[in-house]
Amino acid sequence: MGIRFLTREEVRDAAIGSLGKTFRELKDKNFNYNNKGTLGQLVERSVFKFANNSRPEPDFADAGIELKLTPYKINRDGTLSAKERLVLCLIDYMNEYKYSFENSCFLHKNKSIELLWYLYDKSKNKLDYIITNEMYISLDDKEFEKDAEIIKSDWTFIINKIIDGKAHELSESDTMYLGACPKGKNSSDKIQQPFNDILAMRRAFCYKVSYMTMLVRKYIAGERIEKIVKKPLKNQTFEEYIVKTVKKYYGKSESQLMKKLRIDTNAKNKFSIIFARMLKIDGDIENTEEFLKANIKVKTIRVENDGKIKESMSFPAFKFEDIINEKWEESYLYDTFENTKFMFVVFRKNDRDEYVFDRVKLWNMPEEVLQGEIKKVWLKTKKIIKSGKIVKSIKNGEKETNFPKLTENKYCHVRPHAKNSRDTYILPVNDKLTGAKEYTKQCFWLNNSYIKSIIEEV
Helix, strand or coil: CCCCCCCHHHHHHHHHHCCCCEHHHCCCCCCCCCCCCHHHHHHHHHCCCCCCCCCCCCCECCCCEEEEEEEEEECCCCCEEECCCEEEEECCCCCHHHCCHHHCHHHHHHCEEEEEEEECCCCCCHHHCEEEEEEEEECCCHHHHHHHHHHHHHHHHHHHHHHCCCHHHCCHHHCCCEEEEECCCCCCCEEEECCEEEEEECEEEEECHHHHHHHHHHHHCCCCCCCCCCCCCCCCCHHHHHHHHHHHHCCCEHHHHHHHCCCCCCCCCHHHHHHHHHCCCCCCHHHCHHHHHHCEEEEEEEECCCCCECCCEECCCECHHHHHHCCHHHCHHHHHHHHCEEEEEEEEECCCCCEEEEEEEEECCCHHHHHHHHHHHHHHHHHHHHHCCCEEEEECCEEEECCCCCCCCCCEEEEECCCCCCCEEECCCCCCCCCCCEEECEEEEECHHHHHHHHCCC
16 A cells, blocks of 8 residues: 545545544454554555555645544543644654754644544443544644644744753643653653753654643534634744733732722632733633643732742642552653643732732743652652651651651642541551551642742743
């Protein structure tokens, strides 16, 4: 079999012809159904009549279309989401930087994609999954014009990091929609980069799982979602657009902002509501199309008169059983920082004891910090739980644990995140000092001093 030189219409007709079918129905008597990557290869052979290949050009060369197959799932609450990121092509550190975006290997192969969706269901044999939807994604089409500008900005960021000799510091959370995802066997699978002798992890260009989830919600579930950006961002990043939009509110107090933006609430999240209204969003800012696609979480930071931040930043409580059964690169903590961006909305208390809007900053965890001190804290936490040595001592009825403390490193620590002492999770190993079979819920916290250093970076 060779590559079929089909037109765009022929590609789409073939794709539409596969809808409603299970992979079992795409019969091919010469195909080994036990091969790794079975489903994608089966579609290539049975639906489009060509063999698997790793060529740099698109699968359908004449039409300039790449073929992709990807799963989505039904969540417990009935909503839909992508099951995984869409891996596009390997990042060639030694050559990709030599081109402009318009002439890049990435764009040559992935400018136009014929995408087939299938419904993942862990209770079924994979051959019984159903191909349910098809869509055509072209960065030249008006429908994806705004996305294309952000994707170009993402590609440029990745390339500039390579040129700066920092390919080893790349992280999927660096960018908005187009990510640089790990592609090696593990973090030790590394290759050369052009402007530094330090080896870099193998990575591939991908559309992030958050971006793919937004496509599922918009084009499969048919949801209508608020947008922040109304026109394509020409010659500016998303962060630059946000800063430019809200800068006119810098220096205004909480009461001034609420009056100007016509907000009347005492809700705990009132600062997030204020920020949303600055961007002319009526609902939850995290549920806007751009924030969902880029997986951006909003964190309101309040700086006191003395310049300090009272609270460290908490994350959801972890289950002790989960921690000891996870591998680092499959852990919740790693996934959170590798795939999430944070929008810090900073309010600073003035000498009249009012919180004044100070600035916004888009941030993600640096790869060297994640793979360094954050990983060490996670490993120590796992070791403590596995050894059954959670409680270090009991003084005046108060338990002191062996978990990493705020004073141990500048980045993060572990402490309780529970309603009360009876809000617990089961321990996989009984605590040796107390004999306890369960323990108060704990979570990872980013140190308040680290947050302060982040928001003060120029």
